[in-house]
Amino acid sequence: MMAEITRQAPAKLNLGLEVVRRRPDGYHDLVTIFQTISLADTVSLRDDLALALTTNVPAIAGSDNLVLRALHELRQRSSGDRGARIELLKRIPLASGLGGASSDAAAALLAASELWRLPVTPDELSELALLVGSDVPFFLWGGTSLGTGRGERLEALHPLRTGWFVVVSPSLVIPRKTSALYGALTSGDFSAGDRVRQQAGRLRAGEPIDPRLLANAFERPLLAIAPELAALRDQMLAAGAPFVALSGAGPSHYTYIVNERQAQAIARELDQRLGSAATIAVCQPVVELSNIP
Numbered sequence: 300m301m302a303e304i305t306r307q308a309p310a311k312l313n314l315g316l317e318v319v320r321r322r323p324d325g326y327h328d329l330v331t332i333f334q335t336i337s338l339a340d341t342v343s344l345r346d347d348l349a350l351a352l353t354t355n356v357p358a359i360a361g362s363d364n365l366v367l368r369a370l371h372e373l374r375q376r377s378s379g380d381r382g383a384r385i386e387l388l389k390r391i392p393l394a395s396g397l398g399g400a401s402s403d404a405a406a407a408l409l410a411a412s413e414l415w416r417l418p419v420t421p422d423e424l425s426e427l428a429l430l431v432g433s434d435v436p437f438f439l440w441g442g443t444s445l446g447t448g449r450g451e452r453l454e455a456l457h458p459l460r461t462g463w464f465v466v467v468s469p470s471l472v473i474p475r476k477t478s479a480l481y482g483a484l485t486s487g488d489f490s491a492g493d494r495v496r497q498q499a500g501r502l503r504a505g506e507p508i509d510p511r512l513l514a515n516a517f518e519r520p521l522l523a524i525a526p527e528l529a530a531l532r533d534q535m536l537a538a539g540a541p542f543v544a545l546s547g548a549g550p551s552h553y554t555y556i557v558n559e560r561q562a563q564a565i566a567r568e569l570d571q572r573l574g575s576a577a578t579i580a581v582c583q584p585v586v587e588l589s590n591i592p
């Protein structure tokens with residue numbers, strides 16, 4: 300019988316993201332809180348001779364896909380003779396600041412090490428994940444974590460278990476988005492990480508999120524590249540969002556509401572206002588992947 304393993308690959312939000320400095324290796328040290336949410340892709344792996352990927356979004360099926368890169372790395376570090384037929388069902392908007400590609404890669408690493416029965420330790424898997432991308436190690440665990448360094452030094456925080464995120468992903472394509480935005484940061488965008496650490500302190504103590512601490516270093520450079528996003532923030536506030544925060548290097552923005560009906564009402568209002576200019580998702584924080592509907 301041919302074995303098959305299916306995993307959900309949740310999106311993340313950054314509950315604050317401060318960039319501390321540019322490093323000699325070209326990356327940046329940051330201080331952020333990662334939070335997995337119930338918007339998820341699905342990754343299925345079936346034992347096969349070669350590595351091959353099919354997906355409902357053909358534009359991302361090339362060899363630069365992070366799932367394929369991750370599994371090539373894993374295969375090289377094991378006996379090297381295993382393959383998999385990978386099916387990737389995308390629901391997370393592409394290049395939107397929600398970490399979809401990184402989450403897919405982490406889900407594939409976990410699924411393949413199980414499928415191929417590899418004796419890899421969590422540390423080895425994290426090291427491999429970091430070769431694929433700075434956000435990939437976080438997705439091996441998910442939940443609520445403080446991320447420092449490139450984002451790979453992780454401390455689990457008290458998981459957020461309540462409330463609803465309304466996530467708005469503008470249909471906006473910024474070429475080579477992540478490196479373009481890191482490259483556009485100037486010294487005035489850097490900060491020590493105090494606000495995110497203060498927020499982490501709240502989450503460690505099981506206290507609610509303080510929206511005033513959700514600063515994101517990419518807000519200024521993102522608006523400089525895409526000035527039309529100023530209107531998005533206004534539309535979200537006009538639709539009833541109590542505050543608006545940016546995830547990752549954007550362009551997804553979100554708000555957080557305790558009450559589900561209120562979150563759904565804001566999402567409906569935004570859907571009417573924004574039409575095809577954005578996709579909108581109402582999500583819960585995710586602690587265990589089995590909670591994803």
Ligand code: C5P
Nearest residue numbers: 325326327432433434449450477478481
């Ligand atoms: O690690 P990843 O491949 O996702 O990073 C993409 C690009 O984003 C890097 O090439 C780098 O320009 C930038 N980056 C950074 N500092 C980080 C993460 C990413 O400068 N901590």
